[in-house]
Amino acid sequence: MSTRQQVLVLYLATSALDADVVGWSLYDGTGLTTPTAGDSDKPPYTSGVHALEDGWRLFQAAQLIPPYPGHEYDVSFLKHEFFFEKLADTGVA
Template sequence: MSVTRQQILILHLAQPDLETRTIAWALYDGSKSKDELQMQTGDSMVPPYDSVLDAMRDGWNVIQLPTMPVFLSGHEFEQGHLPYEYVLERKVTVE
């Protein structure tokens, strides 16, 4: 019997444009068993997709867009979290 499971892909882009290059990522794969590695972080030099638009073309659905950061005067160059985070999901069939 086959069942459907969810995969979540988080892509951080260099800019808010959906075609901008991916600079960080994480993959949570609900189709794998508990014994298998569940999350793949950006532990390689090559991201799974070059951009959000490339992931969409491969069947991923965007479920969250980033809130645009507010840069206060005098604080424009402070370090913080990566501001352009997109959350995507897709359903896969597991036998």
């Protein structure tokens, strides 16, 4: 069987892994799913801990950088970004 990487990016409400998911992306190197498959309005997990419990491996967490003085309420990128991976069989020899 051929093994490929799946990558899950979760954006959490805070820097804690048990915080609520506020955004996500899923990239499937197996080619078995499409980016629009499933219910795109509902996150695949409610927290990073739930992804860990389902077998996803955490390999990167966002660096915590305090805002510059006077910019505490600026709107910008989602800063609590966590990358997870799974290795999955493609079903192809």
